[in-house]
Amino acid sequence: MNAISTYKDRNFIAVIGDEDSVTGLLLAGVGHVDGANKNFLVVDSKTPLSKIEEAFIEFTKRKDIAIILINQHIAEYIRQLVDDYDQAFPTILEIPSKDHPYDPEKDSVLKRVQRLFGE
Amino acid sequence: FLNGKAFLAQLAERLPSTTSWSAEASTYNNIFKTTFMINESQSKGHKIVVCIVRTKHDAEIIFLAFHVTGQERFFRAPDTHAEICVKMDQILLEYLSLISALQEQWKQISTNLGSVTHAKYTMGPHRLNQNQYDGRMQATARVLISQKKDINMLNTPNEFICQYTLTSLEGIADSQEDNDSPSLRRRVIKNPENDLTKKRSQSRSEDPLRWFGILVPSSLRESQRHFKQSLSGMINIINLRNEIINKEAEYQMLKKEKEKFMEENRVKHTSSVEN
Numbered sequence: 001m002n003a004i005s006t007y008k009d010r011n012f013i014a015v016i017g018d019e020d021s022v023t024g025l026l027l028a029g030v031g032h033v034d035g036a037n038k039n040f041l042v043v044d045s046k047t048p049l050s051k052i053e054e055a056f057i058e059f060t061k062r063k064d065i066a067i068i069l070i071n072q073h074i075a076e077y078i079r080q081l082v083d084d085y086d087q088a089f090p091t092i093l094e095i096p097s098k099d100h101p102y103d104p105e106k107d108s109v110l111k112r113v114q115r116l117f118g119e
Numbered sequence: 120f121l122n123g124k125a126f127l128a129q130l131a132e133r134l135p136s137t138t139s140w141s142a143e144a145s146t147y148n149n150i151f152k153t154t155f156m157i158n159e160s161q162s163k164g165h166k167i168v169v170c171i172v173r174t175k176h177d178a179e180i181i182f183l184a185f186h187v188t189g190q191e192r193f194f195r196a197p198d199t200h201a202e203i204c205v206k207m208d209q210i211l212l213e214y215l216s217l218i219s220a221l222q223e224q225w226k227q228i229s230t231n232l233g234s235v236t237h238a239k240y241t242m243g244p245h246r247l248n249q250n251q252y253d254g255r256m257q258a259t260a261r262v263l264i265s266q267k268k269d270i271n272m273l274n275t276p277n278e279f280i281c282q283y284t285l286t287s288l289e290g291i292a293d294s295q296e297d298n299d300s301p302s303l304r305r306r307v308i309k310n311p312e313n314d315l316t317k318k319r320s321q322s323r324s325e326d327p328l329r330w331f332g333i334l335v336p337s338s339l340r341e342s343q344r345h346f347k348q349s350l351s352g353m354i355n356i357i358n359l360r361n362e363i364i365n366k367e368a369e370y371q372m373l374k375k376e377k378e379k380f381m382e383e384n385r386v387k388h389t390s391s392v393e394n
Binding site: 030 | 214218221222225226228229232233234235236239247248249252253254255256257258259260261262263264266281283291327328339342343345346347349350353354356357360363364367370
């Protein structure tokens with residue numbers, strides 16, 4: 001169903017996050033700049049919503065990105081966009097940050113468990 | 120015993136002109152055994168032994184033994200309600216184990232996330248911020264996507280599970296050489312990034328740690344180590360997530376089979392009652 005060509009060239013990990021999260025992941029080696037194209041966006045209090053939306057849409061349209069990591073509290077700003085996303089690649093993972101720790105209540109995977117046992 | 124009787128009723132339909140049987144039941148260690156003697160003239164003396172084994176999940180597995188002309192042949196009854204229940208229990212256990220692994224992995228990641236903030240505190244924000252990012256950075260941490268077959272889900276939409284593997288630039292080049300045609304291989308070799316000497320000098324200068332000064336405090340080195348671990352953990356979570364989704368699909372598939380079986384049994388029961 002998914003032709004190999006759609007994922008074979010997807011090698012990059014993109015990040016949309018606050019400065020500390022992005023710095024950390026860049027230290028881990030995920031950052032890539034190619035001319036005008038970056039695979040990350042630092043979001044702070046001055047970042048307009050449109051910029052976050054643009055970055056998300058751009059990353060999902062690129063053919064060389066395998067994973068998009070996004071701080072969960074930032075994903076909240078573009079919740080509709082993230083929830084409507086239905087492509088197989090790149091895959092999206094919402095990650096916690098120091099100020100917004102992992103909350104199992106908000107984990108969509110764990111919500112599926114309820115659905116499974118609920119039926 | 121209800122299942123055994125129902126199963127036998129089905130069996131009786133298939134045996135050549137069987138009109139009656141006598142039954143003798145015994146139990147031994149959770150094995151409920153019923154021996155049926157066929158009394159009809161043609162098959163007289165043929166013995167059918169039905170063993171119903173009740174498992175600890177309170178499911179039944181039916182074994183069937185035919186005595187035909189003195190020879191005993193054992194058959195395991197085809198996929199019954201019993202087998203499906205046992206399988207479903209097993210899948211649920213595997214599923215819960217995956218969920219548990221997922222939560223454990225999140226816990227590990229969470230403990231590392233304050234690392235850069237801590238380093239910033241010791242170094243000062245002017246020494247650790249986005250203005251120091253190298254505008255020519257090249258990713259050293261990359262991902263390979265592969266697909267593996269899930270043997271339990273063949274010929275279904277969930278036949279393949281996606282697998283993500285963290286790798287380096289060399290890892291990507293290696294995998295390309297393995298998979299591709301000669302023309303692509305030529306292109307890969309011509310690619311200057313695969314030049315061995317360039318690779319070696321790159322690995323030192325491409326360490327993002329260097330963006331923040333020649334001498335970096337141990338707290339920043341710690342941060343890098345923590346985030347490398349966290350990154351690996353995030354890849355694990357993505358892979359676990361895919362396994363979980365497939366496990367759910369497997370469970371739902373069996374659940375449908377079970378419901379179908381129960382529906383068929385209901386129909387048979389009502390029709391045999393009518394007769």
